[in-house]
Amino acid sequence: xxxxxxxxxxxxxxxxxxxxxxxxxxxxxxxxxxxxxxxxxxxxxxxxxxxxxxxxxxxxxxxxxxxxxxxxxxxxxxxxxxxxxxxxxxxxxxxxxxxxxxxxxxxxx
Numbered sequence: 001x002x003x004x005x006x007x008x009x010x011x012x013x014x015x016x017x018x019x020x021x022x023x024x025x026x027x028x029x030x031x032x033x034x035x036x037x038x039x040x041x042x043x044x045x046x047x048x049x050x051x052x053x054x055x056x057x058x059x060x061x062x063x064x065x066x067x068x069x070x071x072x073x074x075x076x077x078x079x080x081x082x083x084x085x086x087x088x089x090x091x092x093x094x095x096x097x098x099x100x101x102x103x104x105x106x107x108x109x
Contacts, residue, residue: 048095055079056086067101 043051050056055077062068062076070082091098097106 048090050086055081056083059083059086060090063096063103063105065105065107067099067104069102073103 046052046057046060048057048060050060058077059073059079062073068076070084070087073079073087074082087096087098087103090096091103095106097104
C-alpha cells in the first residue's frame with residue numbers, strides 16, 4: 001500500500017504595509033486608530049427633499065394649488081422626459097395630490 005503524503009502548508013508572505021503597521025504599533029494592543037474622514041455636507045434640498053437644480057426639483061417648483069397635467073409640468077419646468085414615477089411617489093408619501101386634472105399642491109404646502 002502506498003503511503004499518503006501529508007499536505008504542506010504554503011508560506012504566506014506579509015505585505016510591507018502590514019509589517020510597517022505592526023512595527024509601529026509594537027507597544028500597543030494591535031488596534032490602529034480609525035482614519036479621520038472629513039464630515040460630509042448634504043447638498044441643498046427643496047421643500048420636498050429633491051436636490052436643488054435637479055430635474056425633479058424643477059418639476060416640484062412649477063407645482064401649484066391648481067391641478068396641472070404632466071405635459072404642462074414638463075413644458076413649464078423645461079423637461080424633455082416625464083416624471084410620473086417621481087410625482088406618484090410624492091402622492092403616495094402625501095406630499096402632493098393627484099386628481100383627474102393632474103398633480104397639485106396640498107393645502108399645507
